Amino acid sequence: MKPTFDIDALRTIVAGTELGSFARASVQLGRSQSAVSMQLKRLEEQAGRPLFQRNGRGLVPTEAGDALLAYARRIIELHDEAAATLGATVAAASIRMGLPQDFSEDVMPEAISQFSRQWPSVHVEVRAGRNYALEDEVNAGRLDIALAFFRPGRNRPGALLARLPMFWFGGKSFAKTANENRIPLVLFDHPCLFRQTALQVLDGKGIPWRLSLTTPSLPGVWGALRFGHGITIRTAHRTPAGIREVGAELGLPRLPTIELRMLARGDLSPAASQLRAVLESVVRKRVRGAR
Numbered sequence: 001m002k003p004t005f006d007i008d009a010l011r012t013i014v015a016g017t018e019l020g021s022f023a024r025a026s027v028q029l030g031r032s033q034s035a036v037s038m039q040l041k042r043l044e045e046q047a048g049r050p051l052f053q054r055n056g057r058g059l060v061p062t063e064a065g066d067a068l069l070a071y072a073r074r075i076i077e078l079h080d081e082a083a084a085t086l087g088a089t090v091a092a093a094s095i096r097m098g099l100p101q102d103f104s105e106d107v108m109p110e111a112i113s114q115f116s117r118q119w120p121s122v123h124v125e126v127r128a129g130r131n132y133a134l135e136d137e138v139n140a141g142r143l144d145i146a147l148a149f150f151r152p153g154r155n156r157p158g159a160l161l162a163r164l165p166m167f168w169f170g171g172k173s174f175a176k177t178a179n180e181n182r183i184p185l186v187l188f189d190h191p192c193l194f195r196q197t198a199l200q201v202l203d204g205k206g207i208p209w210r211l212s213l214t215t216p217s218l219p220g221v222w223g224a225l226r227f228g229h230g231i232t233i234r235t236a237h238r239t240p241a242g243i244r245e246v247g248a249e250l251g252l253p254r255l256p257t258i259e260l261r262m263l264a265r266g267d268l269s270p271a272a273s274q275l276r277a278v279l280e281s282v283v284r285k286r287v288r289g290a291r
Contacts, residue, residue, distance in 0.1 A: 003046035007079055009039040010072040013051070017069055018142060021058060043068070070267075073141050077269040084121035094123045095272045097279070098137055098146035101218035102237050104128035107147075107286055111279045118278075122271045130216060132191045138263045144272045145279065146263045149193055151256075158261035161283050162290040166197065166255040168247035169239065170231040183250070184212035184230030186221050197255065198233045205253050237287055260287065 016025035016036070026036045040059075044051050051065035061069060080094070099108060104126075112124055127143065135157060137143040150156045152163070183202065187195040202209045212230035215221060221232055226242045233255055236245075247254070260283070264276050284290040 003048075005043065005046060005068075005072075005075070006039070007076065009043050010075055012036055012039050013043065013065070013069060014072050014076060016059070017061060070141055074267050074269070077272070081122070081269055081271055094125055095145075095269075095275055096125045096127070096143045097275065098127045098129070098134045098143045098148075100131045100134075100147065100149060101128050102235065103147060103283075103287075106238060107279070107282050110286070111275070111282045114282070115275045115278045118274060119271050124275065130188070131193060135263060138265060141265060143263075144265055144268060145276045147279070147283065148261055148263055150259045150261055151193065151197075152259050156259065156261060158263040159280075160259055161262055161280060162260040162287050163257045164235040164237065164260060164287070164289045165257050166194070166233050166235055167245045168231055168233055168250065168252050168255070169225060169243050170246040171225045171228050172242050172244055174225070174228050174231065174246060182208040182210040183252070185209055186213045186215075186224045186230040186232045187211065188218075188221070189214040189216055193258070194233050197258075201253055201255060207252070257289075260290075 012022070012025060012029060012031070015028055016022035019025050019028065022036050022040070023033060026033045029036075040052065047064060047068060049064045050062050051068055052059040053062055077094070097108075108126060108128060112126070115122075115124065127137075131149050134143065134146040134148040138146050147161070148158070185198060187198060189195075199209070213220075213224045215224070221234075222240045222243060224230065225232060226240075231246055231250070235258065246252075262276065262280055262283075264272075268276065
């Protein structure tokens with residue numbers, strides 16, 4: 001007989017993997033650790049092979065476990081989506097979306113607002129954060145869709161939505177002092193595509209620089225610029241008040257363009273596919289340089 005995987009057990013392995021601990025998953029799901037262990041054992045019996053192996057004090061998926069996890073996420077999404085459509089009382093279907101912090105104040109809320117009118121029972125989990133991890137998160141199945149920046153080039157993943165020029169920005173009162181022989185930079189901490197570009201361009205032209213402030217927060221970057229701590233590079237999308245372009249007056253080299261791309265899993269649910277379409281439409285309306 002073919003196995004019939006239990007939906008609660010599938011939720012358990014997804015939660016345990018994403019939380020990095022089946023002990024934490026048992027707390028989140030309101031089950032005892034022994035009950036979680038029994039669910040894992042039952043799934044392995046049904047699959048006919050080990051799904052997890054011990055790594056230190058924790059468990060990590062085997063190759064078969066990774067395969068089942070990918071299907072488990074799809075099964076849970078479709079199960080909850082169907083239940084929500086029929087009005088059943090279940091946890092809301094969930095879509096996980098990621099995007100750089102640049103778009104958290106305009107693109108993200110407008111897209112969610114439009115989508116929610118069409119799918120009011122679907123929960124959207126938004127991760128507006130560091131760009132560098134978004135591609136890996138989509139590939140690992142931890143995000144369904146994402147906007148991400150890439151250097152222009154061949155064989156880039158996803159669909160190209162926009163090509164955006166980058167500029168040097170500083171506060172309105174920023175001025176390089178006479179005894180300042182190095183450009184003070186306010187940048188994201190490593191790794192960061194904008195940071196790499198700034199340093200490569202300055203080094204390529206032999207322009208000395210120093211790190212004035214590093215932070216993982218885009219509002220933190222803008223705040224430091226307003227107080228004159230240095231300059232940064234970014235696109236011109238929603239440049240805050242009190243920030244201006246300073247490249248020409250400082251004699252700095254022109255910067256290349258950067259691509260904004262849409263990334264998505266290949267097995268999106270109907271609701272996730274609709275959110276992707278809505279997000280793309282909002283980007284094309286709001287982001288200068290969108291195609």
